[in-house]
Amino acid sequence: MALRRIVLLGDPVLREKAEPVDVFDADLAALVEDMFETMYAAEGIGLAAPQIGIPRRIFVVDVRRENDPERRPRVVINPEFVERSADTEKAAEGCLSIPGIEEVVERPSRVRVRAQDVAGEWFEIAADELFARALQHEYDHLDGVLFLDRVSPLKRRMALKRWKKLREDEGATA
Numbered sequence: 506m507a508l509r510r511i512v513l514l515g516d517p518v519l520r521e522k523a524e525p526v527d528v529f530d531a532d533l534a535a536l537v538e539d540m541f542e543t544m545y546a547a548e549g550i551g552l553a554a555p556q557i558g559i560p561r562r563i564f565v566v567d568v569r570r571e572n573d574p575e576r577r578p579r580v581v582i583n584p585e586f587v588e589r590s591a592d593t594e595k596a597a598e599g600c601l602s603i604p605g606i607e608e609v610v611e612r613p614s615r616v617r618v619r620a621q622d623v624a625g626e627w628f629e630i631a632a633d634e635l636f637a638r639a640l641q642h643e644y645d646h647l648d649g650v651l652f653l654d655r656v657s658p659l660k661r662r663m664a665l666k667r668w669k670k671l672r673e674d675e676g677a678t679a
């Protein structure tokens with residue numbers, strides 16, 4: 506296992522439409538292990554392959570809660586939405602590729618996702634609350650969409666300004 510470098514906003518790989526996975530082999534399993542390790546090291550609840558520079562349709566999520574088997578750590582490959590609720594929910598989101606920035610994003614409250622696991626077996630997950638939000642946020646990464654694309658233009662401009670400032674401050678102290 507190895508930690509991978511998380512790419513940041515501005516890297517073009519975050520804007521690519523990721524390619525489906527068609528080979529379910531030991532290399533894929535190793536990549537998924539690295540993704541979990543990288544996500545936990547960064548204290549995230551989700552990580553998509555494009556965020557480590559790999560434009561493939563793979564993400565990992567872990568929004569574990571006690572006694573809820575649906576919320577175990579999951580690898581989600583070639584996902585598709587089977588259902589998205591009409592009712593929506595607003596909550597703050599952040600992203601490991603845009604550290605230090607949070608914005609409130611409105612998304613469908615409940616989703617049902619069909620996807621493949623690391624062995625290529627299809628499964629379905631029904632999710633609500635944080636789990637539904639994480640699935641949608643990570644799915645967006647596979648289409649080159651970031652959470653800031655889902656806030657108002659004004660909020661996005663302000664967030665990007667804060668992001669730029671944060672990067673400059675970091676550069677100044679490095």
Ligand code: NI
Nearest residue numbers: 599600601602
């Ligand atoms: Ni993200």
